Amino acid sequence: MFRLNEEFCALANHCVHQGGPVCEGQVSGTLAPDGEGGLCYEREGEVVSCPWHGWEFDVRTGEALADRNYRQPTYEVVVEDGTVYVEA
């Protein structure tokens, strides 16, 4: 489970690539073109990388950043009375 400010997201912990523990990987941003021929760092906190091979996933949608044919399963998260529930 990931917390982005007040937003919660949940991903399966079995990487769609080769089964690595994706949710134990680093949460970070990612390098992107800055539109002027250089690079910038963006999406801080929105990207989780599987520790086995470094595949990057969007923590909200589960999509692999490099190849949208791969998507990590996501689960709906509900917050009720200060308790966080994952619908699985």
Next chain:
Amino acid sequence: MFITIAQARVRMSEQTARAVADLDVVVDCDAHVTEHQDDLLPYLDEPFASALATDVDDSYGYISSFYPSAGFLTPVNTGKAEGKSVRSSAEVREGMALLDTNRVVLTPTQNLYLGCVQHPELAAALGHAYNEWLLDTMLDPDEGLYGACVVAPQRPAAAAAEIDDRADEDGICAVFLPSGGVTPLLGKRQYDPIYEAAERADLPVMMHNAAGTMLLSFPNLFQGFDRYLSSHAPVHAMQHMAHLSSMLTKGTPERFDIDFIIQEAGIGWIPYFTRRFDHEYRAKREDAPMLEKLPSEYVSDQFYFTSQPVEGTGDPDYVASMVELMGPESLLFSSDYPHLDFDHSADLFRVLRSRLGETAARNVYGETALEVFGF
């Protein structure tokens, strides 16, 4: 049983194209001329025209010494392969008759080495002189003789001006980037003016290495590649993989709406390279953040590969598999005539026609080239 007229036409064309000679369109996407010193000198601009207007009796042909080469002992040197000359349009036509082609994209021989000429201004001048000679003595679109405009990567701005000047000339159908040994690799921003000019001119960019140049930039490895065979067989593909990796990583095909034509490295490395690059890109996307789709999709959409030298023609299953895996729509027939490892047009045609069908064979042998070169 009745068949439609369209079906009948298909059946007739299937019956008629039993050999390359039966095809209406056969484009040789890599037909070399063999430009010599005497061809280029009259077309050299100042200041080099004066600087090189020497009456020194130089039986070595001093121009060739400007083009660095590893100096391999080749079957041409030993007289075991013919070093055939193609220095006139008549000699081009002889080759076309031998190979049953009816259009050629003429490419250089000495200027395959242009990317390693040490003197940048001289390199640009030599490319310019070659193009002058080609236009003046060779190109004749009415007879199917087209050519690629050679540019020196050492001087990108001059190369861009050269492309701008040649773009509207009759018979110029591509930009020719002598890619062997070129350093830094071709994805670097310093080459952008060349790609911008090609995009303006709506011309594809041909990338072609030479055995004698490729390893000049890999001096440590080069010590181990001390034979023509050990260099020529693996290094064409190595050099193209290095440039392709650089261009994909730096987003060249994303940033420029141009086609690239990769030459003379065979076919089996292509399905390997695209799959391996996709495989690693999925884990190392931050190294290529310009890309908006998979590397293999850029290769499929914007890169073409000329066929020669097709490895493994004695094993049709191998060739058919490789062509299917790389995508037959990305393959362009080429002969490399008159160089010593040229492919006759008949071999690959037999494999394609019998294994992949008539349409794929027609496309590889010319229909795809018509679109890529805009003939």
